[in-house]
Amino acid sequence: MFRKILVPLDGSSTGEQAVPIAAAIAKLVSAAVRLAHVYRPHLPEEICTGVPCDMDRWKQMRSYLAQQAAKLRALGVPTETALLNGPVVDTLAQHAATVKADLVVMTTHGAGPLRRVNLGSTADALVRRLDIPTLLVRSATAGTAATIAHPRHLLVPLDGSPEAEAALATAVVFAQALGGARFTLLWVVNPTALCDVAPSGTAIPFRYEDVHDRLRQSADMYLDRVAKPYLDRGLDVRTQVHDHPDPAAGILEAVHDLGCDLVVMGTHSRSGFARLLRGSTTRAVVGQADGPVLLQPTAHSSCPKGPHAHPRSPAHGRPDAPRGDGA
Numbered sequence: 268m269f270r271k272i273l274v275p276l277d278g279s280s281t282g283e284q285a286v287p288i289a290a291a292i293a294k295l296v297s298a299a300v301r302l303a304h305v306y307r308p309h310l311p312e313e314i315c316t317g318v319p320c321d322m323d324r325w326k327q328m329r330s331y332l333a334q335q336a337a338k339l340r341a342l343g344v345p346t347e348t349a350l351l352n353g354p355v356v357d358t359l360a361q362h363a364a365t366v367k368a369d370l371v372v373m374t375t376h377g378a379g380p381l382r383r384v385n386l387g388s389t390a391d392a393l394v395r396r397l398d399i400p401t402l403l404v405r406s407a408t409a410g411t412a413a414t415i416a417h418p419r420h421l422l423v424p425l426d427g428s429p430e431a432e433a434a435l436a437t438a439v440v441f442a443q444a445l446g447g448a449r450f451t452l453l454w455v456v457n458p459t460a461l462c463d464v465a466p467s468g469t470a471i472p473f474r475y476e477d478v479h480d481r482l483r484q485s486a487d488m489y490l491d492r493v494a495k496p497y498l499d500r501g502l503d504v505r506t507q508v509h510d511h512p513d514p515a516a517g518i519l520e521a522v523h524d525l526g527c528d529l530v531v532m533g534t535h536s537r538s539g540f541a542r543l544l545r546g547s548t549t550r551a552v553v554g555q556a557d558g559p560v561l562l563q564p565t566a567h568s569s570c571p572k573g574p575h576a577h578p579r580s581p582a583h584g585r586p587d588a589p590r591g592d593g594a
Contacts, residue, residue: 291416434533
C-alpha cells in the first residue's frame with residue numbers, strides 16, 4: 268500500500284501535470300504527497316561552491332512549491348514540499364529514501380532537469396538509484412488523471428527474469444490499492460530469431476514451424492505457471508503469447524490490441540533499463556507508449572526462470588540556504 272508519493276517538479280508546466288495524477292492516487296489510497304524541486308545553480312559562485320547564493324530565486328522556488336501544494340491541500344490531500352540543493356539524481360534519490368516514499372510519479376518531456384525522460388540520463392539514473400516504483404506518464408496523456416489513477420487493464424511483459432516477475436507483484440499491489448483491475452501477462456516471441464540457428468548453407472535438422480510452435484508452447488506453460496498463484500487468489504489474470512520481431516513494438520502492439528491502460532515493467536535497481544528485455548526495450552516502451560508505464564526496480568533474487576534458460580532467449584531475439592529545505 269502506498270503511503271507517501273513523491274513528485275519531482277522541474278518548474279515546467281509539463282512537470283506539473285504529474286501533480287493531479289499523484290493527487291488522484293493519493294485520495295484513493297489515503298496517501299500523502301511530497302512535492303520536491305532540486306535547485307539548479309546558475310551563478311558562477313553557486314556552480315563553484317554548490318551553495319545557493321541567489322536568494323530571490325531560492326524564495327521564488329519555495330513560493331512555487333507552496334502554490335502547487337496549496338492546490339492539493341484544497342482537494343483534501345495531505346501535502347508537503349521540499350526545496351533541495353545538490354546533484355539532481357543523487358539528491359532526489361536520497362530524499363526519497365529519507366522521507367520513506369514508496370511511489371514516484373512524474374511526467375516525461377519536461378522543460379527542466381527531468382526533460383527527455385524517455386531517452387535519457389536523468390530518468391535512467393534516477394530509476395537505477397530508486398528502490399521504489401516510478402510511474403512515468405507522457406505529457407500528452409497526463410491530463411487524464413482520473414483514468415490513470417483507475418487502471419482497468421494492466422499489461423505485464425515477462426521474459427523469465429526475476430525483474431519482470433517482481434514487476435507483476437508490484438502491478439497487483441498497485442491495482443488492488445486503486446480498486447482492482449484485469450491483468451494480462453505477455454510473452455513476445457520473435458518469429459525471425461530461428462533464422463540464425465545455423466550458419467548460412469548449413470542443413471537445419473528440424474522444421475521452423477515445429478520449433479516455433481515449441482517456443483510458443485513453452486511460453487504458454489511458463490505464463491500459466493506464473494499466473495496460477497494470482498488466479499488462485501481470485502484475480503482476473505489472462506495470458507498472451509505474441510509474435511513480433513521487435514519486443515518493444517510487440518508490447519506496444521499488445522497494449523493497443525488489448526486496450527490496456529497501464530504497462531508495468533521491471534528494471535534492475537543497479538543497472539537501470541538495461542536488464543529487461545535486452546536493454547533498449549524498456550526505454551522504447553517508455554518513449555513510445557501513449558499511456559503510463561510503471562517501472563519497478565529490483566535487486567537480484569531467486570525468482571523462477573522462464574521457459575528459456577539461455578541468457579539470449581529465442582523468444583526475444585535469441586528489459587537558509589541549507590542543502591535541503593522541507594515544508
